[in-house]
Amino acid sequence: MTKYSVNKVPSDILILIAQNVVSLRKEQGWTQQDLAEKSDVSYGSIKRFERTGQISFESLLKIVESLKRLSEFENVLLPLKDSKRIKQLFES
Numbered sequence: 001m002t003k004y005s006v007n008k009v010p011s012d013i014l015i016l017i018a019q020n021v022v023s024l025r026k027e028q029g030w031t032q033q034d035l036a037e038k039s040d041v042s043y044g045s046i047k048r049f050e051r052t053g054q055i056s057f058e059s060l061l062k063i064v065e066s067l068k069r070l071s072e073f074e075n076v077l078l079p080l081k082d083s084k085r086i087k088q089l090f091e092s
Contacts, residue, residue, distance in 0.1 A: 014053030017060070022050050024067045039066035 008016075025035050032050065036043040039062040041055075046063070049055040055063075064070050 012054065016053075018053040018055075020065070021063060024069070028067070028076075035063065035066065036067050039063045 028034075032039070032046045033043055035041075036046045039059075040044075041059045045059055049059070049063070052087050060069065061066070061073065064073060073075060
């Protein structure tokens with residue numbers, strides 16, 4: 001959240017995801033180096049991500065896959081299948 005808004009901004013979400021990854025990594029008993037090796041993402045990228053939330057989307061997906069949570073991304077941004085039909089019902 002910016003200091004002038006109650007809504008989260010993209011950087012807030014990045015930091016939250018990074019914090020969640022740190023928690024999941026620690027639950028596995030993995031070091032940052034372990035996560036780097038298991039995800040095939042450089043150690044430097046892991047360190048930067050955990051500190052700042054900055055990472056490429058592909059690297060994020062590799063990290064999430066190594067943590068066995070990739071399926072959670074499959075439903076992100078799905079089109080609203082029936083939204084057009086529902087809209088037509090209200091316009092009639």
